[in-house]
Amino acid sequence: xxxxxxxxxxxxxxxxxxxxxxxxxxxxxxxxxxxxxxxxxxxxxxxxxxxxxxxxxxxxxxxxxxxxxxxxxxxxxxxxxxxxxxxxxxxxxxxxxxxxxxxxxxxxxxxxxxxxxxxxxxxxxxxxxxxxxxxxxxxxxxxxxxxxxxxxxxxxxxxxxxxxxxxxxxxxxxxxxxxxxxxxxxxxxxxxxxxxxxxxxxxxxxxxxxxxxxxxxxxxxxxxxxxxxxxxxxxxxxxxxxxxxxxxxxxxxxxxxxxxxxxxxxxxxxxxxxxxxxxxxxxxxxxxxxxxxxxxxxxxxxxxxxxxxxxxxxxxxxxxxxxxxxxxxxxxxxxxxxxxxxxxxxxxxxxxxxxxxxxxxxxxxxxxxxxxxxxxxx
Amino acid sequence: xxxxxxxxxxxxxxxxxxxxxxxxxxxxxxxxxxxxxxxxxxxxxxxxxxxxxxxxxxxxxxxxxxxxxxxxxxxxxxxxxxxxxxxxxxxxxxxxxxxxxxxxxxxxxxxxxxxxxxxxxxxxxxxxxxxxxxxxxxxxxxxxxxxxxxxxxxxxxxxxxxxxxxxxxxxxxxxxxxxxxxxxxxxxxxxxxxxxxxxxxxxxxxxxxxxxxxxxxxxxxxxxxxxxxxxxxxxxxxxxxxxxxxxxxxxxxxxxxxxxxxxxxxxxxxxxxxxxxxxxxxxxxxxxxxxxxxxxxxxxxxxxxxxxxxxxxxxxxxxxxxxxxxxxxxxxxxxxxxxxxxxxxxxxxxxxxxxxxxxxxxxxxxxxxxxxxxxxxxxxxxxxxxxx
Numbered sequence: 001x002x003x004x005x006x007x008x009x010x011x012x013x014x015x016x017x018x019x020x021x022x023x024x025x026x027x028x029x030x031x032x033x034x035x036x037x038x039x040x041x042x043x044x045x046x047x048x049x050x051x052x053x054x055x056x057x058x059x060x061x062x063x064x065x066x067x068x069x070x071x072x073x074x075x076x077x078x079x080x081x082x083x084x085x086x087x088x089x090x091x092x093x094x095x096x097x098x099x100x101x102x103x104x105x106x107x108x109x110x111x112x113x114x115x116x117x118x119x120x121x122x123x124x125x126x127x128x129x130x131x132x133x134x135x136x137x138x139x140x141x142x143x144x145x146x147x148x149x150x151x152x153x154x155x156x157x158x159x160x161x162x163x164x165x166x167x168x169x170x171x172x173x174x175x176x177x178x179x180x181x182x183x184x185x186x187x188x189x190x191x192x193x194x195x196x197x198x199x200x201x202x203x204x205x206x207x208x209x210x211x212x213x214x215x216x217x218x219x220x221x222x223x224x225x226x227x228x229x230x231x232x233x234x235x236x237x238x239x240x241x242x243x244x245x246x247x248x249x250x251x252x253x254x255x256x257x258x259x260x261x262x263x264x265x266x267x268x269x270x271x272x273x274x275x276x277x278x279x280x281x282x283x284x285x286x287x288x289x290x291x292x293x294x295x296x297x298x299x300x301x302x303x304x305x306x307x308x309x310x311x312x313x314x315x316x317x318x319x320x321x322x323x324x325x326x327x328x329x330x331x332x333x334x335x336x337x338x339x340x341x342x343x344x345x346x347x348x349x350x351x352x353x354x355x356x357x358x359x360x361x362x363x364x365x366x367x368x369x370x371x372x373x374x375x376x377x378x
Numbered sequence: 379x380x381x382x383x384x385x386x387x388x389x390x391x392x393x394x395x396x397x398x399x400x401x402x403x404x405x406x407x408x409x410x411x412x413x414x415x416x417x418x419x420x421x422x423x424x425x426x427x428x429x430x431x432x433x434x435x436x437x438x439x440x441x442x443x444x445x446x447x448x449x450x451x452x453x454x455x456x457x458x459x460x461x462x463x464x465x466x467x468x469x470x471x472x473x474x475x476x477x478x479x480x481x482x483x484x485x486x487x488x489x490x491x492x493x494x495x496x497x498x499x500x501x502x503x504x505x506x507x508x509x510x511x512x513x514x515x516x517x518x519x520x521x522x523x524x525x526x527x528x529x530x531x532x533x534x535x536x537x538x539x540x541x542x543x544x545x546x547x548x549x550x551x552x553x554x555x556x557x558x559x560x561x562x563x564x565x566x567x568x569x570x571x572x573x574x575x576x577x578x579x580x581x582x583x584x585x586x587x588x589x590x591x592x593x594x595x596x597x598x599x600x601x602x603x604x605x606x607x608x609x610x611x612x613x614x615x616x617x618x619x620x621x622x623x624x625x626x627x628x629x630x631x632x633x634x635x636x637x638x639x640x641x642x643x644x645x646x647x648x649x650x651x652x653x654x655x656x657x658x659x660x661x662x663x664x665x666x667x668x669x670x671x672x673x674x675x676x677x678x679x680x681x682x683x684x685x686x687x688x689x690x691x692x693x694x695x696x697x698x699x700x701x702x703x704x705x706x707x708x709x710x711x712x713x714x715x716x717x718x719x720x721x722x723x724x725x726x727x728x729x730x731x732x733x734x735x736x737x738x739x740x741x742x743x744x745x746x747x748x749x750x751x752x753x754x755x756x757x758x759x760x761x762x763x764x765x766x
Contacts, residue, residue, distance in 0.1 A: 001451060001675050002380040069379060261761050276766045278750070281757035288760050289693055296672035297665070300381045317665045372664055373657035378641070 003299075009073045016077035019050065024081040026347045032084040033205030037162055039085030045117050053091045054115025056099065062112035068240065072247035072302035079248030080255045082350050084206065086120050086159035092244045093237065094121025097167050101185055101225030101233040110165065110187075122163040123237070124154040124211055132238055132363055134180050134231050139213060141170030141184055148186060148223065150194075150216040160197050160209035166190050168213070173228045183230035187222040188213075204357030205350075239312055240305060242319035242362040246298040249326040249358050252351050253291040256333045259348055260284060263337050274336075283332045290329040294322045313375035320368035323359040330355045381672075387455060394434065394456060398463035401425055407464035413586045414738065415461065415468035415628060416540055417501055422466045429465070430498030435472050439480060443488055444496025454625070454678035458671075462627030470502040470540050471495040475548045475567075478617045482605040491546075491567070503540035503570070505549035505591070506614065508533070513751050515550070516559040516611060520593060522551035522566060524600070524607075529553075529566065531574075531596040537745075541577050541589040544570060554608050563610035567602045584738025619688060622695040622746055623677050626670035629702050632735055633663055635728055636709050643727075650712060659708045666701045673697055689760030696752040699742035706736040 005013065023043060032038050047053055055071050057063020071092070078087065091114065098110055098121070113119035129136040139152025150170055160166065166188040173182035188195070194216040200208045225233050264275030264284060274280050301318040304311040330352045334341055341348040359365070383391070402425065409419040417426050429435050438453035439445025446452075461467040476495045479487055494500045511517040520533030531551065541547065547568040554562030570577070574596035580588045605613060637660065640650040650656050673694040680687045709732035710717040721730030743749040757763040 001383065001679055003672075003676055003679055005379065257761070261763070264763055273764055275757075275763040278754065278766065281763050282750070282753040284761050284763060285696075285753035285756035288689075288756055289697065292693060293669045293673070293697065296669060296676070299379060300668075300672065303379050303381050314668075317668050320661065321665045321669070366658065369658050369661035369665075370654075372661035373651075376637070376661065376664055378637070378651040378657055378660065 003296075005073065009070060012070060013073050013077060015050070016052075016074050017080070019046070020077055020081040020083060024083050026082065026350060029082045029084055029205075029347075029350055038159065038207045039162070043085065047087065048115070048117025051115075052087070053117055054111075055091065056095050057111050057115050058099075061107055062115040064115075067306040068243075069299070069302045069306040071244065072250075072299065075244055075247035076251035076254075078251065079253075079354075080251030082252065082255070082347075082354055086122070086162050086207075088241075088244070088248075089122040089159040089163065090114060090120045093123045093241050094163075094165075094167060096240050097121075097123055097185065097224070097233065097237050100236055101230075106187065106224065119165065120159065120163045121165050121167060122157055122159050123167045123169070124157040124160065125169045125234070126156045127152070127154055130155070132234075132367065134183055134234075137169050137171050137183055139168070139170045141168075141172050141186060143172070143220070146220045148218050148220060150186065150188065150213040150218065152213055154209075154211045154213070156200070157209045157211050159207050160190070160211055161199070161207060163190050166195075166211070167224065169230060169234065180231040182228050183234065184227050185224035185230045185233060186218060187224055188216060188218055192216050192218065202357065203353045205353065206357055235312075238362050239315035239319075242368065243298065243301045243305065243311075243315045245358050245361050246294065246318050246322040246326075247302060249322050249355065250291075250295050250298050252354060252358075253287075253294065253326060253329055256330055256348065256351050257287060257291065259341065259346075260287060260333045260336050263340070267338075267340075280336055283336045287329045287332050287336075290325040290332075294318075294325045297321050313372060316363075316368040316371040316375065319363055320365045320372055323363075323365040323368070327355045327359050383455070387452065390452065391455060391459060394459045395463075397429075397432070398459065398465065401428055402463045402465045406466070410464055410466050411734075413466075413468075413543075414539060414584070414741070415466060417466035417469060417543055418586075419543075423498075425465060426469075426498035428498075429460070430496060433496070435469075435498050436476060436492070436496035439476065439492060439496055443480065443492035444494075445492075450678040450681040451675065454623075454675060458625040458627040458674065460627075461625040462630055464628075464631055467625055467628065468539075470504050470544065470548060471500055471546075472498075474504065474617055474620050475502040475546075477620050478565075478613060479604065481616075482613060484605070486601065487567075487604065500546060501540060501544040502546045502548045502567075503538055503544035503589075505535050505538055505541075505547045505568075507535060507537045509536050512537075513748055515614065516563065518550050518552060518563065520549070520551045521555075522553050522564060522598070524553070527600050529598045529600065529603070531566075531568070531593040531598055533593050535589075535591040535593075537580065537588050538591055539588045539745075541570060541591055542579065542587060546570060547575075547591070550610060550614055553610075557608070560611040562608055563614065564607050565604035565610040565613050566598055567604060568596065568598050572596050572598065582738070582741065584741060585734070586738070618747065619686075619691045622691045623674060624695055624698040624742075624746075626667060626674055626698050626701070629670075629698070629705055630667055632709070632731065633667060633705055635731060636660070636663075636705070636712065639728055640712060656712060659711065663701075663705055663708055666697075666704060670694075670698045670701055689756045692747065692752040692755040693760070695747060696743075696749055696756070699749065702735075702739045702742045706732065706739045710736050 051064045054063030055066040059065045142149045168186045168188045172184040175181040194214040196212045198210040267274045297318040301314040405421040406425045409422045433446045436445040437448040522529040549566045553564040574594040576592040578590050677687045719726035
């Protein structure tokens with residue numbers, strides 16, 4: 001067993017920390033929450049130049065050939081900076097979905113552009129029921145001749161307005177015996193007629209959308225993977241995206257502790273720094289425990305994915321735990337920091353709000369605990 | 379990063395598990411369960427000697443002192459397997475006194491005690507706590523006056539767990555009354571057969587025995603002083619970091635029995651394992667056990683890298699002790715009315731295991747350092763918060 005990063009990973013981490021502390025201070029985070037796009041072309045291009053957008057993409061498609069654990073290290077730094085923008089939708093979710101389900105032609109057509117920063121992606125999955133389960137997908141995808149016609153509504157789609165390509169989960173079939181059968185994935189040009197976007201206003205300040213598809217007409221070749229068997233791809237995407245979210249939470253938690261600890265030493269009440277009071281010490285101990293326990297599960301899951309080992313149980317254990325833990329630790333941080341961090345001006349609320357979004361994305365604690373129960377054979 | 383064991387480690391686990399299957403009889407498990415995982419009786423002793431003969435008891439000691447010179451990772455693995463098998467695993471000699479003697483004891487002391495510890499021939503009892511000295515261990519007062527080649531001991535210990543099954547007392551004593559309290563403590567090894575020692579049982583609500591021990595003019599040879607006189611506080615603090623780590627395997631056993639129970643027990647024709655609330659709670663226990671495993675082996679990893687796990691051992695102890703209570707509480711919730719039934723009662727599920735677990739896990743967040751002290755340590759040593 002070895003719980004430390006190797007030299008390359010440490011270098012990536014340090015480089016990311018350096019870049020983001022310069023290019024993504026909290027002023028940028030706040031500005032992007034107000035900004036319509038949520039990111040700037042300059043920032044995006046800089047990430048492309050650093051190779052981050054192609055981190056998981058194999059070299060033959062113009063990527064960096066990195067592994068999931070490397071991505072986790074990078075995401076942790078992004079979480080530390082509370083970085084906004086469509087990196088996750090494009091490089092993580094979109095990239096992984098394409099790598100898993102794409103044909104050689106589809107990968108060749110899209111992945112190099114993603115790595116260069118010229119194409120953005122997002123996955124449109126969840127619908128009105130607010131679940132990632134297969135039965136939640138009702139958007140119809142009907143084959144008419146050599147075209148698919150898509151009709152339905154998607155919700156909570158991140159960064160739909162900046163995505164060039166929407167990866168849309170549609171229903172092409174139904175089976176009483178097998179709930180998981182009948183879903184298909186489609187590459188949809190966002191500018192297709194019949195697509196209407198409506199922005200949702202969210203706690204995380206991220207750009208989530210309702211998308212209505214009204215008889216959106218796409219070529220048959222835009223089917224991604226095998227028809228009706230889309231769930232086999234989505235299952236893996238969900239788990240990997242979930243672990244990736246936990247990696248963001250890892251960095252965010254570290255930043256939160258960096259707010260809290262100096263405060264306990266500087267804030268004086270009753271003639272003493274409040275860090276001398278046991279109640280405050282215990283809150284801080286709980287914060288550190290939540291952070292460390294989360295860290296171990298996250299990197300274990302990320303490592304297993306990297307190594308090509310079975311990872312589903314560990315991934316769900318991780319998301320089930322971290323979803324709760326991250327939100328709880330930021331709440332504890334608020335409790336310790338009192339009035340000062342309740343102010344909008346202080347950055348802690350950025351992490352508090354982001355923690356809730358992180359908790360909910362790609363399955364919350366309850367969703368993943370049920371998956372764990374299934375993996376335990378119950 | 380690496381989250382799996384090596385091939386050699388896997389091989390060792392397999393070897394130990396097959397040994398355990400043969401040697402850890404129901405009698406050994408019953409003795410272990412009746413106590414707090416200590417080597418509580420003749421069957422346990424027999425087992426420990428067999429185990430020690432394999433070199434596994436003190437695997438990380440140098441071969442010169444009876445060990446295998448193995449890594450801490452191996453030693454931690456072995457201990458967790460012992461706990462998982464329901465064998466005695468709460469051993470003061472092998473895991474607390476022994477490592478301290480190894481680190482700071484004289485050559486003579488090492489040669490005298492380490493080989494018998496490694497062979498499972500002798501056990502030690504921790505002798506820190508006194509009526510007025512629990513979390514505030516520097517308040518301990520058992521007096522050790524130096525008179526020629528002996529210390530003369532007078533005073534009292536309480537809640538000393540292993541005294542009734544141990545050969546030696548690993549005793550925290552006061553050797554200097556004229557200095558600040560933490561500068562006047564020493565560690566002594568005392569033969570529990572010495573004249574003047576009276577051991578009286580104290581029965582806990584978990585039904586196991588601990589002891590109060592009275593010292594009346596007990597003579598202890600000077601050579602039984604561990605390292606330097608009056609430095610005992612520092613040795614004790616370091617020894618506590620070793621005591622603290624709890625092998626989560628013991629609780630994994632109980633969790634697995636609970637899993638079997640929910641799979642086999644039906645209500646209204648449906649197994650309990652299909653109830654959503656049961657699945658949620660049990661999945662959370664599984665998550666916590668997974669965390670506990672990683673926190674535990676991280677300590678071994680740090681020790682092998684010669685790093686000192688100060689707040690990490692407190693965190694591990696805190697987490698696993700609370701996990702043990704979660705298992706007991708979840709078990710009780712699942713069992714409903716049946717949870718009340720004690721072992722040997724008609725209808726008692728799992729042989730009254732959960733009922734017993736529920737009562738004895740009360741102490742898990744109290745002994746070897748209360749959760750409050752653990753949180754203080756995590757905050758102070760882990761985050762640098764000021765001491766009060």
